Amino acid sequence: MQFKSQAVAKPYFIAALGLFIGQIILGLLAGFEYINGTALFPYLHFNMARMSHTNLLVVWLLMSFMGAAYFVVPDEAQTELYSPKLALATFWIFLIAGALTILGYLTMSYSHLAAATYNALWPTMGRGYLEQPLPTKIGIVLVMLAFLFNLTMTIIRGRKTTIGVLLVASMWGVALLYLPAFYFPVDTVKDSYSWWWIVHGWVEGDWELVPASLVGYIMLKTTGVDREVVDKWIYIIGAMAFMSGFLGIGHHYYYIGAPAYWLWIGSIFSALEPVPFLLLIVFAFTTIRNRRRDHPNKAALLWVQGETIMAFLGAGVLGFIITLAPVQYYAHGTNLTAAHGHLAFFGAYVMISLATISYAMPILRGREANSIAAQRWEMTGFWVMCVSMLVIASALAAAGLVTIFLQRYTANPLPFMEVQQKEAVFFWIREIAGLGFFTGLLIYLRSFFVKGGYNYAAYAQQAMSTR
Amino acid sequence: MLSSEDMPRQVKSRHAALPGDFAIWIFIFAELAMFGVFFMVFAITRTLDYRVFEASQRTLDRSLGAIDTAVLITGSYAVVRAVYAIRRGVARACTRWLAVAIGLGGTFLFLKMYEFHQDALQGITLSTNTFYMFYLSLMFLHFMHVLMAMIILGVVAWKAHAGYYSAIDHAGVETAASFWHMVDLIWIILFILVYVLH
Numbered sequence: 001m002q003f004k005s006q007a008v009a010k011p012y013f014i015a016a017l018g019l020f021i022g023q024i025i026l027g028l029l030a031g032f033e034y035i036n037g038t039a040l041f042p043y044l045h046f047n048m049a050r051m052s053h054t055n056l057l058v059v060w061l062l063m064s065f066m067g068a069a070y071f072v073v074p075d076e077a078q079t080e081l082y083s084p085k086l087a088l089a090t091f092w093i094f095l096i097a098g099a100l101t102i103l104g105y106l107t108m109s110y111s112h113l114a115a116a117t118y119n120a121l122w123p124t125m126g127r128g129y130l131e132q133p134l135p136t137k138i139g140i141v142l143v144m145l146a147f148l149f150n151l152t153m154t155i156i157r158g159r160k161t162t163i164g165v166l167l168v169a170s171m172w173g174v175a176l177l178y179l180p181a182f183y184f185p186v187d188t189v190k191d192s193y194s195w196w197w198i199v200h201g202w203v204e205g206d207w208e209l210v211p212a213s214l215v216g217y218i219m220l221k222t223t224g225v226d227r228e229v230v231d232k233w234i235y236i237i238g239a240m241a242f243m244s245g246f247l248g249i250g251h252h253y254y255y256i257g258a259p260a261y262w263l264w265i266g267s268i269f270s271a272l273e274p275v276p277f278l279l280l281i282v283f284a285f286t287t288i289r290n291r292r293r294d295h296p297n298k299a300a301l302l303w304v305q306g307e308t309i310m311a312f313l314g315a316g317v318l319g320f321i322i323t324l325a326p327v328q329y330y331a332h333g334t335n336l337t338a339a340h341g342h343l344a345f346f347g348a349y350v351m352i353s354l355a356t357i358s359y360a361m362p363i364l365r366g367r368e369a370n371s372i373a374a375q376r377w378e379m380t381g382f383w384v385m386c387v388s389m390l391v392i393a394s395a396l397a398a399a400g401l402v403t404i405f406l407q408r409y410t411a412n413p414l415p416f417m418e419v420q421q422k423e424a425v426f427f428w429i430r431e432i433a434g435l436g437f438f439t440g441l442l443i444y445l446r447s448f449f450v451k452g453g454y455n456y457a458a459y460a461q462q463a464m465s466t467r
Numbered sequence: 468m469l470s471s472e473d474m475p476r477q478v479k480s481r482h483a484a485l486p487g488d489f490a491i492w493i494f495i496f497a498e499l500a501m502f503g504v505f506f507m508v509f510a511i512t513r514t515l516d517y518r519v520f521e522a523s524q525r526t527l528d529r530s531l532g533a534i535d536t537a538v539l540i541t542g543s544y545a546v547v548r549a550v551y552a553i554r555r556g557v558a559r560a561c562t563r564w565l566a567v568a569i570g571l572g573g574t575f576l577f578l579k580m581y582e583f584h585q586d587a588l589q590g591i592t593l594s595t596n597t598f599y600m601f602y603l604s605l606m607f608l609h610f611m612h613v614l615m616a617m618i619i620l621g622v623v624a625w626k627a628h629a630g631y632y633s634a635i636d637h638a639g640v641e642t643a644a645s646f647w648h649m650v651d652l653i654w655i656i657l658f659i660l661v662y663v664l665h
Binding site: 232233235236239240243244259260261264265268271272275279 | 488593594597
């Protein structure tokens, strides 16, 4: 680790992984409620489990992005962080506020939570992803502003590289696109219209700059490729992601009361959304093939390669399948969307977080890479998680198709509950694959407890024996 | 200035590869793919909704469209002259020709804004019909690209003025010129597709 202040990234990464565990457990519980709707009644309502599952996802991803930014930006700017103390303070505020909010969800009824947090003063609660009480929302804005201030001052003081500037710019985008959370019009069309800018504006436009710059950073650090080459790639990928995502978000405006031209604009631009993901694959794989050195952290490189493939499959391919307006007319709100959501979030954002943690954590613990044994645990975790997630997405996609053909695209539509029962087998497959995913996560976490760093002599010996 | 020994190598490398930075060609390819998708969808929708397209296309001012085309093509001529000037190492002429191109780009934007204004006066919006939806979004998208190209040419003109480029090293000028020509090319297709073909 070149700069002492990069160490503030560590608590962010640890907390992110902790929240990740919580997210998966709640996902398993919510998934079980698809199989047996009353098993957890009245302790955990499905809507609460689902809400905690999605909220935890967003919070832990933000945590890990913040950690990544605190690790990468000082290194790129070649200067210490402007204020490591502020970074630690915002960490604790964010973590405690996040934990209290989730506890609030799980222990109180939502209406009591709303009353206890003075939602009536400025109503903002009740929308998907934006269920947070008003004080949490204000807290998120303050934490983001402190975080952005800290990073921006670091960049201003230091070297301005494409990777650093792009990463900080995307974080500014996160803050700006969160502001519609405070806009809650009575008109439901206007409400939906602005609501899509927040989490979906993040994931389809702004956040795509995060994998672009972080894949670029890890490539730069592990392959010895020229910075100039990396810069050009991430410029192109970033520009394409922004161009397609900015108007591609129009696919959320189909059939919600928005003007009909969105059917065209949304379809055309979202058809282009897979392009940046494809470019990301080409970038990562050509860079690794043309590498000038072999970095000992094989696990980090595996995560990066996996990230580009899974992001392309989940966000690019599965996204494209459901994005055209005539398809969406039938597919809207089925489990096909959930399949896309799971694989895209995992591929594009969970995996880039884990890739960055995989690269940065050994360095934060004072070594270039983990021992071969630890990397073996980590890579096993990688494969178990990836395969499980592919099974989850396939099962959900199958359930979605059953809904479409039995309930919508048919002359004799069956009732909703009857169709759900016919899909039970897919919900079982999803739940079992979910347990598989959780096992993969535990295997991955086990790798952190294998002692010792990378042993070059052992590596050389192993390389000789396999040759 | 180039010495005579440098000359053959320069000429060879100029013909061996694409002009400018290779990255801009990936970008140009992506841009053409985007407009290409639009053109295809336009063509298919036109066959399906022939009468509406035919009637709406007749309301467009073709002579104004022809003037737009002439303005942009003249801009391309100026950009070509700028590239030739810097290849000979004459930065001042390069800056001047780039300024001419930016001026013509500005003229194009002015004419387009006049057309948008006329449409607005007639109450034409994206929701009027499918033709106008395509017409307005394609025109606006291209408008933004002309603006982008002008900004790029502006940066390059400033750098040429400040002496960043020479007869040997002028990839920046060629990169900007490639982008401009792409924007011009898209307009030529747009003009034929939207204004001329009936």
